[in-house]
Amino acid sequence: MESSAPSHGVCPVCGKKATLKCGSCRREFYCDKSHQSQDWPRHRSGCIAWKIGRDPELGRHLLATRDLAPGDAILSEAPLVWGPSTHGVAQWICVGCGSRCDDVDARCRGCLWPACRPDCEGLSDKKRHRSECALLARARIIPRCEVLLVIRMLILWRTRSKRWTSLAELQSHESSRGPGTEAHAEVTRISQHLGPLLTMASDCWDILPKICGLIDVNALETMPPEGSVAIYENASLLEHSCVANTRHSFRIDDKGRPRIAIYAVTFVKKGEHLSTMYTHALWSTRIRREHLLATKYFACRCKRCADPAELGTHLGTLKCPCKKGLMLPNDSLDSDTDWSCNVCPGTVTSSEVAQLTDRLEEEVTGVMKQATEHTLSELLSRLTVLLHPGHQHCISVSHSLIQLLPPSSPQKSELCKLILDTVTQLDPYGARLALYTAVTLRELASCPGENKRAHLSRAASLLKTEPPNSPGQKLLRLIEMEL
Ligand SMILES: [Zn+2]
Ligand SMILES: [Zn+2]
Ligand SMILES: [Zn+2]
Ligand SMILES: [Zn+2]
Ligand SMILES: [Zn+2]
Ligand SMILES: [Zn+2]
Structure with missing residues (x-):
């Protein structure tokens, strides 16, 4: 590929013959450094921001070739x-x-x-x-x-x-x-x-x-x-991380194919790995890692998986029967790890944790089928005896409950804020949970004493990149009317 690349071009600033090549994309040429930096605000969006890295354990993967800011376009290609x-x-x-x-x-x-x-x-x-x-x-x-x-x-x-x-x-x-x-x-x-x-x-x-x-x-x-x-030839090389730094969207190109476009969702430093997420952002570590192992054949070791408290969200945390402490995995990267209380000497095995959370999940699924304000409230109080209020199951029940509670209920704004704390930790730029977060913001906006306009505007900006005719875009239209 290198050998066929041209060795000179025309400087886009002054039009003179140029031999200084842009180091990232190797497609744009400049007469000198000063014209290169002068042109950067324009060229930035068209400059290639990635390269393929190789690693014996990870295989081929994508790396950032320059510093990226949220929203920067990284890669766009048609499918193989x-x-x-x-x-x-x-x-x-x-x-x-x-x-x-x-x-x-x-x-x-x-x-x-x-x-x-x-x-x-x-x-x-x-x-x-x-x-x-x-x-x-x-x-x-x-x-x-x-x-x-x-x-x-x-x-x-x-x-x-x-x-x-x-x-x-x-x-x-x-x-x-x-x-x-x-x-x-x-x-x-x-x-x-x-x-x-x-x-x-x-x-x-x-x-x-x-x-x-x-x-x-x-x-x-x-x-x-x-x-x-x-x-995709290159986009399919994106590695998984449970705190991914890119998001992607699709559009049908002129040949009728779904063309993918990948964008940064956080600040990414030159040389950092580019990643996406192959599981659900609101699943707890145990569930995500089981799913990744079963479907993608690898054990995730990202910083979220490595943190027993899941970046402070406690998405998998149980309450200890001592009623004073929390039960967290001793080593969250080991699926057979014991879980210990952070106050008393109590421990439980990983299979006991799995049994309890799976049983509660069945209960949640059952109640959700015919959810009313009353049944969800009651379920949530039962769950929070055993689980941290930020637990995956509590969050999912809370998210349904806020949509049924009247604005006057103090519990409504409390739950909205808890959900927003969790999603902000796991998805700070709304790359994966835009609709989920926007629904929560809209419910919070209806509560007395809240800055209605600020919440609705934030919800609207999260939904801007939702695909046409999706539920997200329908909600966006509704919110725009309310604004
Ligand atoms: Zn020039
Ligand atoms: Zn370039
Ligand atoms: Zn992970
Ligand atoms: Zn045919
Ligand atoms: Zn057709
Ligand atoms: Zn305890």
């Missing part, structure tokens, strides 16, 4: 491959454009797979559905949206596409997905749906486990289009 999510899509997805099909009767005339409309332009597009349509028709595969992405990747592999070369370099963790695992069972299920195709091309059998691994480990859920996932 994309398609309907491989996990439980209840709805039909158009094989042409990826949008949801409202009219279940519309089909592609070639393969009879579902389409949004019979004349969807993606259906006849060579770069999109046209290339796979003949194969789907010939193999007579019964339409099932969840196998389409696998088929698209099989085609890339079969045709030795350049995009397959990039895909094959990504991690697929096949060694963790052998017989006996859920992942292996899923490969078997998918191969049954692909039946006729695998009979036609039996060599596809061997590559199927790798393809399924690539999807599970690397695919990002897109929005828009809803219900699809996509794999």
Whole structure:
């Protein structure tokens, strides 16, 4: 790549021939340092801010090549491959454009797979559905949206596409997905749906486990289009952190693909790792780490996971039966760790903690199904006997309760503030919990004695980056009216 880069250009400030190259993107040239710094406010947004790092344990990952501020654009790219999510899509997805099909009767005339409309332009597009349509028709595969992405990747592999070369370099963790695992069972299920195709091309059998691994480990859920996932050459290299420093959004580009854009959400120093979050921000450490190990095959050791109190939020903390102290894990990076009281000598084992919190979770799920102000209030008082008020379960019940409590209730503003303390710790820039936080701010704004305008304005600014037609954007419109 380096060798083909030009060695000189034209200074954008004075128009003279220039040989001083921008150190980050290596695409812009300047006549001298002073014109380079003069041009920085303009060039900053177009300058590449990342590079690929390599590490024996972590594999390939992304690093910041300059200091970044919240909101700075880092990377934008089209997907290597994309398609309907491989996990439980209840709805039909158009094989042409990826949008949801409202009219279940519309089909592609070639393969009879579902389409949004019979004349969807993606259906006849060579770069999109046209290339796979003949194969789907010939193999007579019964339409099932969840196998389409696998088929698209099989085609890339079969045709030795350049995009397959990039895909094959990504991690697929096949060694963790052998017989006996859920992942292996899923490969078997998918191969049954692909039946006729695998009979036609039996060599596809061997590559199927790798393809399924690539999807599970690397695919990002897109929005828009809803219900699809996509794999990206560079964006899929973002490593996980439970306090991620980037957020991403999607837009459909002129070729109908979901293009990803990645932005910084915190101040990031040059050389720091860029990260995203693959679990739910409001899950406690035990749940997040179990989920990451089961789905992404790695044990997170980020600063949030390493802190028994989860950055002071106490999302997993229990109350000790002594009634004076809190129960925290001795070593939060060890799933078998004992938990100890910070006041008395009491301890419990990790499986006792798991049993208790899982039982309470069932109770929460049950009550939430028919939530009223009364049932939620009662549940919360029961939970807070055993759990820290900042515990994951208490926060989730509180978030539903604030939406039912009247503004005059002192408990309402108290709970809103507790939730806001938690989300501000875990997601200071509203990168993941924008809607959740905005709902809380709007409830707080309705309480007497609160600065209504300030809370609503903050809620509105959090929702600015929500995708079109999402619940977040609907709430934004409501708040703008209230303002
Ligand atoms: Zn110049
Ligand atoms: Zn540059
Ligand atoms: Zn369509
Ligand atoms: Zn077709
Ligand atoms: Zn973590
Ligand atoms: Zn105690």
